[in-house]
Amino acid sequence: MPKISQLFYASALALCAATPALAWEPTKPVEIVVAAGAGGASDQMARMIQAAIQKNNLMKQPMVVSLKGGASGAEALIYMKSGEADAHKFVIAYSLIYTLPLSAKIPFNWRDLTPVAILAFDQFILWTNAKDPYKSVKEFTDAAKAATPPFKMGGTGSKREDHILTAFIEKRTGAKFAYLPYKSGGEAATQLVGGHTAANVNNPSENVEEWRAGQVRAQCVFDAERISYKVKVSGDLSWNDVPTCKEQGLDVQYTMLRGMFLPGKVAPDVTTFYVDLFKKLVQTTEYKDYMEKQALKPVFMTGKDMTDFLQKDEELHKQLMTEAGFVATTN
Amino acid sequence: MEALGLLMLGFKALMTWKILALMLVGLVLGIFVGVLPGLGGPNGVAILLPLTFSMDPTSAIVMLSCLYWGALFGGAITSILFNIPGEAWSVATTFDGYPMAQQGRAAEALTAAFTSSFIGSLIAVMMITFLAPRIADFALKFGPPEFFAVYLLTFCSFVGLGKEARQKIVISMALGLLLAGVGMDTVSGQLRLTFGFTELLRGVNFLVAVIGLFGISEILVTMEERLALQGHPASLSFKVVWQVWKTLPRYWVTLLRSSAIGCWLGITPGGAIAASFMGYNLAKRFDKNPESFGTGRIEGVFAPETAAHAAGTSALLPMLALGIPGSGTAAILLGGLMVWGLNPGPLLFVEHKEFVWGTIASMYLGNVIGLIIVMCTVPFFAAVLRVPFSAVAPMIVVSCAIGAYAIQNAMFDVWLMLGFGVLGYVFKKLDYPLAPLTLALVLGSRAEDAFRLSMIGAGGDLRVFWSNWLVGSIATLALVLLFWPVIGMAIERATSTFSSKTA
Numbered sequence: 001m002p003k004i005s006q007l008f009y010a011s012a013l014a015l016c017a018a019t020p021a022l023a024w025e026p027t028k029p030v031e032i033v034v035a036a037g038a039g040g041a042s043d044q045m046a047r048m049i050q051a052a053i054q055k056n057n058l059m060k061q062p063m064v065v066s067l068k069g070g071a072s073g074a075e076a077l078i079y080m081k082s083g084e085a086d087a088h089k090f091v092i093a094y095s096l097i098y099t100l101p102l103s104a105k106i107p108f109n110w111r112d113l114t115p116v117a118i119l120a121f122d123q124f125i126l127w128t129n130a131k132d133p134y135k136s137v138k139e140f141t142d143a144a145k146a147a148t149p150p151f152k153m154g155g156t157g158s159k160r161e162d163h164i165l166t167a168f169i170e171k172r173t174g175a176k177f178a179y180l181p182y183k184s185g186g187e188a189a190t191q192l193v194g195g196h197t198a199a200n201v202n203n204p205s206e207n208v209e210e211w212r213a214g215q216v217r218a219q220c221v222f223d224a225e226r227i228s229y230k231v232k233v234s235g236d237l238s239w240n241d242v243p244t245c246k247e248q249g250l251d252v253q254y255t256m257l258r259g260m261f262l263p264g265k266v267a268p269d270v271t272t273f274y275v276d277l278f279k280k281l282v283q284t285t286e287y288k289d290y291m292e293k294q295a296l297k298p299v300f301m302t303g304k305d306m307t308d309f310l311q312k313d314e315e316l317h318k319q320l321m322t323e324a325g326f327v328a329t330t331n
Numbered sequence: 332m333e334a335l336g337l338l339m340l341g342f343k344a345l346m347t348w349k350i351l352a353l354m355l356v357g358l359v360l361g362i363f364v365g366v367l368p369g370l371g372g373p374n375g376v377a378i379l380l381p382l383t384f385s386m387d388p389t390s391a392i393v394m395l396s397c398l399y400w401g402a403l404f405g406g407a408i409t410s411i412l413f414n415i416p417g418e419a420w421s422v423a424t425t426f427d428g429y430p431m432a433q434q435g436r437a438a439e440a441l442t443a444a445f446t447s448s449f450i451g452s453l454i455a456v457m458m459i460t461f462l463a464p465r466i467a468d469f470a471l472k473f474g475p476p477e478f479f480a481v482y483l484l485t486f487c488s489f490v491g492l493g494k495e496a497r498q499k500i501v502i503s504m505a506l507g508l509l510l511a512g513v514g515m516d517t518v519s520g521q522l523r524l525t526f527g528f529t530e531l532l533r534g535v536n537f538l539v540a541v542i543g544l545f546g547i548s549e550i551l552v553t554m555e556e557r558l559a560l561q562g563h564p565a566s567l568s569f570k571v572v573w574q575v576w577k578t579l580p581r582y583w584v585t586l587l588r589s590s591a592i593g594c595w596l597g598i599t600p601g602g603a604i605a606a607s608f609m610g611y612n613l614a615k616r617f618d619k620n621p622e623s624f625g626t627g628r629i630e631g632v633f634a635p636e637t638a639a640h641a642a643g644t645s646a647l648l649p650m651l652a653l654g655i656p657g658s659g660t661a662a663i664l665l666g667g668l669m670v671w672g673l674n675p676g677p678l679l680f681v682e683h684k685e686f687v688w689g690t691i692a693s694m695y696l697g698n699v700i701g702l703i704i705v706m707c708t709v710p711f712f713a714a715v716l717r718v719p720f721s722a723v724a725p726m727i728v729v730s731c732a733i734g735a736y737a738i739q740n741a742m743f744d745v746w747l748m749l750g751f752g753v754l755g756y757v758f759k760k761l762d763y764p765l766a767p768l769t770l771a772l773v774l775g776s777r778a779e780d781a782f783r784l785s786m787i788g789a790g791g792d793l794r795v796f797w798s799n800w801l802v803g804s805i806a807t808l809a810l811v812l813l814f815w816p817v818i819g820m821a822i823e824r825a826t827s828t829f830s831s832k833t834a
Contacts, residue, residue: 038662071515137683158520196474209676
């Protein structure tokens with residue numbers, strides 16, 4: 001049976017070529033650390049990654065999701081920082097890596113961890129209740145400027161992305177809002193539908209169900225270009241039909257990274273393994289479906305591109321938060 | 332009767348051997364995790380979730396929600412036998428359930444708990460079946476002032492209807508509120524009371540506190556008082572079951588009242604935990620002999636268990652219809668829904684009829700099968716109390732420690748639990764009530780957030796709590812309950828002077 005053995009050797013050779021002999025691989029289950037509560041955007045992303053890697057056999061070891069959302073996610077950051085050189089856990093990070101150290105003086109800097117890859121950018125949209133008459137951003141901001149008591153703007157948490165964006169809008173329009181910090185984006189969404197707030201700046205995924213049900217109106221997206229997805233979502237409208245805020249005369253741009261970080265001081269071949277893993281992950285249909293369903297902007301950014309971006313993004317947050325007075329002073 | 336037709340559709344989706352088998356697996360695992368304190372429903376569901384990724388959504392939700400029912404049933408077992416509540420809503424069950432077990436009436440208490448949980452869930456499921464679409468609208472009416480009014484109502488019912496000295500209730504509650512303040516403050520985005528310790532960032536976990544306050548402190552007290560005790564004689568026969576069932580119709584008012592409270596608080600997003608306490612307090616309030624509560628009254632088991640399960644069941648409704656989880660377990664189920672490709676929200680009921688009605692039908696079936704299974708275990712669990720205390724106690728301490736650790740995978744929580752054990756011991760020695768502390772710990776930060784959001788929205792105007800009929804009536808009811816002893820006295824005096832005048 002020379003043929004079969006030849007085939008065997010050939011394939012074995014091919015395998016060897018594909019994976020260098022001493023490449024590092026996880027030797028025990030890998031922990032996906034979520035810096036937010038159950039059911040939130042980070043948790044959903046973790047479950048997607050878990051499912052995609054498991055279904056496509058991208059890794060031999062299983063993955064476990066561990067929720068460390070205590071103290072608005074600070075728990076996860078401290079946990080990752082203390083896990084130096086541990087190659088079996090990574091965190092799904094978002095802008096909290098810049099905001100928490102500034103607003104709550106959490107002893108953390110993203111340079112304490114090892115950046116691996118950015119897998120997506122999350123968008124922000126200005127949403128209003130469909131029962132309210134505002135057909136354009138201008139109508140809404142004009143009404144907000146004239147309103148006493150001020151319009152209520154709902155969002156997730158205090159002195160973080162939604163709050164920063166609200167301050168940014170106030171700065172550009174001159175309108176003042178009473179910002180209401182809720183525990184989650186889902187809560188901010190139902191509070192808008194219930195008429196308890198006038199608007200929110202939720203991510204597309206946080207408001208999509210209410211949008212599909214025709215309960216809220218998507219006024220504009222805070223990005224340089226429109227969202228690319230053209231499949232109809234809400235009635236005749238697709239994500240692509242939502243204008244950018246700049247088109248609507250409100251020049252505010254803000255997006256949020258969804259990036260993977262390993263603990264600090266891991267060996268270089270560990271980082272290589274995970275970069276490779278995520279490279280395979282973004283090819284899976286699970287990942288692509290997830291991006292479209294949540295209206296996320298798919299990217300794959302790693303290495304120097306990523307660190308350059310993180311530096312620039314950190315500067316932007318520092319500037320916005322200082323202007324808004326969100327930076328904690330020593331007391 | 333469109334609902335009935337849809338329900339039949341749901342039942343049809345369930346009637347396969349595969350789904351029935353999954354149901355059984357879920358229930359048995361659920362009872363198992365429910366019995367281990369701290370492990371509980373949320374952890375069980377989280378552990379099983381990855382197994383469901385390759386299942387179809389209906390099978391997956393049936394298995395996981397049956398695990399949830401199982402855990403709800405199982406939670407009552409440790410509350411009654413060892414005074415260790417496994418979930419927030421089992422706390423009130425310990426008040427009379429544990430004294431009953433100590434008197435050798437464990438089988439009776441367990442039967443009462445299981446039966447009333449069954450009745451509570453059944454009434455809640457029936458409500459879901461017929462009112463589902465309209466309830467979503469009701470839940471949307473709740474803004475920050477309404478939420479605060481509900482929490483206020485719970486706190487006030489404790490102070491106004493408690494049987495202990497009022498000062499002691501208030502002191503215990505204040506201590507709970509203080510502990511609830513530890514960690515990140517959502518409204519200001521600042522850390523509070525952490526004193527620079529990273530372990531305190533998470534705040535004080537409610538279950539860790541409860542396991543210590545009730546479980547460990549009970550062991551300390553027992554060690555001091557009755558170390559020689561050789562277990563309780565517990566009847567092993569099924570006769571007890573029939574005896575309890577025979578007396579059921581007598582308590583129909585309690586059962587109905589608690590179901591109504593449970594359904595109402597369950598559909599109020601986040602209100603489920605308060606239900607068991609309110610059910611218990613109101614049963615005590617309306618009883619002819621309120622002093623005897625806490626000494627082993629069977630109503631003291633019926634009332635909180637019915638309310639807790641009605642609430643626990645109806646809490647799934649805001650999750651499905653609004654995407655807002657009413658409990659920890661519901662939050663993890665929510666994550667599961669997304670993985671299975673379903674989006675909880677207003678359109679779920681329209682677009683995934685088979686899934687929604689399959690879930691509702693599984694609530695009926697799961698409860699019936701669950702009841703049968705747990706009833707068979709009553710003699711077994713009641714017999715656990717025959718084991719000498721000196722053999723059981725170390726096992727309880729170990730399982731408490733495992734439970735406290737497993738909640739957040741933190742060793743610090745084990746020390747914290749032991750600290751709470753000592754605190755609970757001191758409270759018992761000084762005759763301070765533990766329940767207000769636990770209630771304040773679990774609802775304190777929510778009440779605070781709701782109050783501050785109301786104030787931000789209203790520009791600091793307290794009249795916002797009387798700005799519409801819904802919030803106004805809840806807030807007024809809260810104040811009435813708070814001043815109930817004074818009002819009760821005034822009414823008594825008024826009627827006595829009135830009757831003396833007419834006489």
